[in-house]
Every structure is written in C-alpha cells, then in structure tokens.
Amino acid sequence: MTRIRAILLRDTGATLAPVHAFIFLQGLETLSLRVERHVENTIKVVEYLSKHPNVEKVNHPSLPDHPHQELYKKYFPNGGASIFTFTIKGGAAEAQEFIDRLKIFSLLANVADVKSLVIHPASTTHSQLSEEELLDQGIYPNTVRFSIGTENIDDILWDIEQAFKG
Numbered sequence: 001m002t003r004i005r006a007i008l009l010r011d012t013g014a015t016l017a018p019v020h021a022f023i024f025l026q027g028l029e030t031l032s033l034r035v036e037r038h039v040e041n042t043i044k045v046v047e048y049l050s051k052h053p054n055v056e057k058v059n060h061p062s063l064p065d066h067p068h069q070e071l072y073k074k075y076f077p078n079g080g081a082s083i084f085t086f087t088i089k090g091g092a093a094e095a096q097e098f099i100d101r102l103k104i105f106s107l108l109a110n111v112a113d114v115k116s117l118v119i120h121p122a123s124t125t126h127s128q129l130s131e132e133e134l135l136d137q138g139i140y141p142n143t144v145r146f147s148i149g150t151e152n153i154d155d156i157l158w159d160i161e162q163a164f165k166g
Helices: 002-012 018-029 031-050 069-075 092-101 131-136 153-165
Strands: 055-059 083-088 117-119 143-147
Touching (some): 031 055, 092 143, 092 153
C-alpha cells in the first residue's frame, strides 16, 4: 500500500489534496469571468496601440489588416487572444526602455496570467534563434509581447502611455 501511494500520489499526482481541489474549483468557477475581462481589456489595448504614434504595427487577429482575421471571427465570435505582439518605433534599445518603464506589467515569459505581462522576445524567449530565424518568425529587435490581464483598463492604458512618454 505504501508503494502504491508513493508511486501514484507522489510521482503521478493521481489525486488532489482537498485544499488544492478547492482552489482549482474556485478558479474554474470564475474562469469565464476572467476570460471575458482578458478579451475586453485586450481589444481596448489593441485599439489604443494601433493608433499610437510610437507604434509601427500591432499583430492581433482582431485587426482588419491581420491575415487571419476571418478565422479569428469564425472561431472566436466573442473575442479571444489576449496575447499579442507589437513593434514600437526604434530598435531593441527603445523596446527595452519601454518595457523597463512599465509599472503595472510584470516582466515574465508566462502567458494568460491574471496580471498583465510583458516580454522582449528577441532577447528572452527566442534568444537562441539566429537573426534570420527571428525575422522569419516575425520577431524584430523592436518587438514587444503583451499578455493582457484583468486589471482595470484605465490603469493598463495609463501604464502603457507613461512608458511611451519616458
């Protein structure tokens, strides 16, 4: 019996502890509300960035010029994709400075967190790629990746704007 418990419970996680089951259910019960907030915030941030003078391009499927917009509308009729990239005017230094000035966003490679996240893909998650491979993947020195969270949208937009102003 000890061997079965040790192997199944410790090594494979066959059962949840009661407190973990409770936490999991709490998160599952509020998932739809959190996803709605992610989508709502993301659409507003995408609209904001697509009109911002310091942004060259926003890569989000909700935008009319995105090559996959029809698929986005078909498969996500209520919106989706809280993770997206954009390129700011300038190069890697400007992207890094922008990221460093953000106050609400956390500098993490995670995605779809409750909190808003930011990363510079060229120097972190994709740093093992060559310059040619980065460009092939659409990752430029001035590319920034956002994962928009559930914070108040006014706070998110304020943070982005103050980071652009320097």
